[in-house]
Amino acid sequence: MSERDPLDAVLTADLAPDQAVDAEVLDAEDRLRPDFVERVLDAVDAGDAETARTLVEPLHPADVADLIELARADEREGLVAALAGLVDAEVLAELNEHVREILVSEMSPERVAELAGELDTDDAVAIIEDLEEDDQRAVLRAMEPDDRAAIEEALTYGEETAGRLMQRDLIAVPEHWNVGQVIDYLRSDAELANDFWEVFVVSPSHHPVGTCKLSVILRSPRATSVADIMALEQTLIPVDMDQEDVALRFQKYALVSAAVIDASGRLVGMITVDDIVHIIQAEASEDVLLLSGAGEGDINEPVLDSYKARVRWLIANLLTALLASTIIRLFEGSIERLAILAALMPIVAGVGGNAGTQTLAVTVRALATNQLTGSNRWRAVGREMRVALMNGLTVATLVGIAVTLILGSGQLGGVIAAAMLFNVLIAGFAGVLVPLTMERWGADPAVASSIFVTMVTDSMGFLLFLGLATAVGLTG
């Protein structure tokens, strides 16, 4: 394949580099090889922009974006200058938002406007929405009136809604057309985009009445009426729908594209699956990051932002730890008399915390993927309690035997086993009930749940163990 010249720049830019390039540049998992990255950066460093460009030229825009991200922050400006034209609008659209923000802030508003004008509305909006208000206005002023109107309209919709994701370039045809008319229309207008997979059929008032997959159009004779082959049951996305819900809908119904409608039901845009794929990824990632209190968790985020996001969580954790600590202080006398209690109590709290986190992770994901609803809520609680009972009995038995054997006290072994069993049960209960309650209250169950659950398992772990030990007279 590599001896041929690309015949259609638009098309080839949308596809991955061929396998010959892959072998040297990308590893088996499509990551840029470290030695390739180094070669490019060394060339830039040596002032040899020519070599750098030759190396980078065959790359897909997504790989050029990766290259820029993989360079150190202080190398990026030089790299982008050396690559010049190779860092085009497509590359900008693929870039991590934090890295892009810095690059864009160094460009003139006219240059940003030019690049944004080459992109689909959704990608242009992604670049422009993060700008400071003044810069945003300057860029919009520098744009073509059509593009400007499209972006200004998109910006009127809330962040992370369908309105920001959609593109306005779509193919809409009246239902009285036949297949031949559709094909002729598509052939006649060289301005049309190539990235569409369905044709939307609309009423005279521009309300969607059906859709036709391109495969169906291609396979039908020219005389066939569009109305006869269109699918009537279609998924219409309200323009203000949250992007997470849009992503779940695409996933549930295996959609490749879908019509976006405004409040009056008129067709205003289209969302395609390639814009959705990274949202599914991001929303699922978000849960692991939120559960651990790591905020956005992007390795390109400025260090100060990461600090702010994470320290809040650590301070909240510090407060709950102080609470658990006051419970321990109630038993200071017991601990003075039997210091081994202090050595054993973190076991009860720690294993309980882990059991709670397990249940929490399962519940948060089941909620996020719509597997857990009002219909099976109590069944899920019952299920988690059964698992907790089995887990609790197992670890309680093990810890009881271990403590009895190591410390030679069956009474101490019994106390820690009982405390462990109850704490794992409490952990299971809190792990499933806290996120369910958060969800009912309209809060994100991933955000606030884990701090509550850990607080419960820590406090109860200490209270159960120290309380039981004191109650049975172990501390004399």
Added chain:
Amino acid sequence: MSERDPLDAVLTADLAPDQAVDAEVLDAEDRLRPDFVERVLDAVDAGDAETARTLVEPLHPADVADLIELARADEREGLVAALAGLVDAEVLAELNEHVREILVSEMSPERVAELAGELDTDDAVAIIEDLEEDDQRAVLRAMEPDDRAAIEEALTYGEETAGRLMQRDLIAVPEHWNVGQVIDYLRSDAELANDFWEVFVVSPSHHPVGTCKLSVILRSPRATSVADIMALEQTLIPVDMDQEDVALRFQKYALVSAAVIDASGRLVGMITVDDIVHIIQAEASEDVLLLSGAGEGDINEPVLDSYKARVRWLIANLLTALLASTIIRLFEGSIERLAILAALMPIVAGVGGNAGTQTLAVTVRALATNQLTGSNRWRAVGREMRVALMNGLTVATLVGIAVTLILGSGQLGGVIAAAMLFNVLIAGFAGVLVPLTMERWGADPAVASSIFVTMVTDSMGFLLFLGLATAVGLTG
């Protein structure tokens, strides 16, 4: 729209129910409303299969699958019997694998073969691969020879590889054809599937030489040669590629479909984005579940399987907790003399553990999404250490002041602040280095990392705090 009859059953089955149905049946997030689920189950319970079928008939197969999942395990058999024909092959393909396994185990091999025969190879494989070996053979024997050969071939590829995901129904055309020939071919064969978005162009030896988006074919005059409009640079997926890597490649290059090739480079199948979307979701979910040791974390998994997956993790946690406990025992004398130490030490361990988990979550996700490679590994470590330093200084200061004020001991405040700072630094270091090392060793960084990191932060937290308190003479 709803006054019309669906004209094309194949097409409408692939799309979501129209909005009129949505309003009563689905909530704003496309979940089946609990009262709707109840109405259906009540009708089944009352022996009124007719009403149940009327309610369920307008639903999309994905929603019928959800309905079956939302029913209690003991209600499912009755529900499926009442719905009869409505639980078709598409519904089976959409079902959660654990729920499907039970339903399928109650069907005759002939019925399973019949249903599998109606599906794309990849969906049929998903149903058949989970069967016991005997049942699998019985089902395969009952299938049409063509379908059987396709599935048997797919089963020769490893689980979770491209070979299992791909479908064999695809459109491949020779490069000497023109657009008109392609269109005539597509119109001629009524047997062809409708779910394709690109046409693959192949050499006489069936090696892929390019691809044509359907939009490009539709927009080109009939006389245009396919060779002139095809994209030469295409993504070829080796048949043994891991599904996670396939998903990352689709995401990176915004693919809608891609050719799958065998070891000799011949086109053997096609993967489409709708099969990929749920893998992206599943792989991202996997990380949050693995990090917490929750195994597969599917709420439909049998309780015994969930127990087995989770208890292993809790036992591992128990062992590391015992290790931390032996460290505390070294300082039993100090604790006897100053029991407040026992109340304060979990704060140091707990906040350190949380800081470690934050770094871990960020690192695991950056590795999973290919943002973190050999090129920026050390930079990531440096970045996390800077965040850890800022976090450590903040929480150390706060805890130092709090302990000094509450307990009236500046020395104790100083000791806990110093221990906290060092533990948060150690947590940051372990949180980024452990997963990086796992990845280098070829292990999944999400699986084993968190147990190591918690062990480090617990042990070091206790050691630092109790050791420092003893060293400065706080315990007399």
